[in-house]
Amino acid sequence: MDRVLARMAEGICPRCDAALGDFPARSRATEDRCIRVCGECGSHEGAHALAQPTETEPIADWPLDASEVRAQFQTVLRHLEHPTD
Numbered sequence: 192m193d194r195v196l197a198r199m200a201e202g203i204c205p206r207c208d209a210a211l212g213d214f215p216a217r218s219r220a221t222e223d224r225c226i227r228v229c230g231e232c233g234s235h236e237g238a239h240a241l242a243q244p245t246e247t248e249p250i251a252d253w254p255l256d257a258s259e260v261r262a263q264f265q266t267v268l269r270h271l272e273h274p275t276d
């Protein structure tokens with residue numbers, strides 16, 4: 192958790208190690224949503240929450256591999272568009 196806070200303080204997204212940017216999102220990984228992630232991760236988590244609302248991603252796995260994050264996001268989007276596949 193300290194590592195997550197340290198990254199946030201440096202303006203780095205703790206989820207994917209990219210820059211937080213000017214418009215960070217609030218991560219869904221904690222109940223009070225106190226953790227900031229970059230906009231892309233915010234979108235990923237939003238899509239993930241729609242697809243699998245009962246599954247919360249463990250912060251212990253952060254930082255995630257950025258290309259893996261994108262691949263997962265594509266999978267989730269496909270699932271949302273074609274839920275029966």
Ligand SMILES: [Zn+2]
Pocket residue numbers: 204205206207208209228229230231232233
């Ligand atoms: Zn990120």
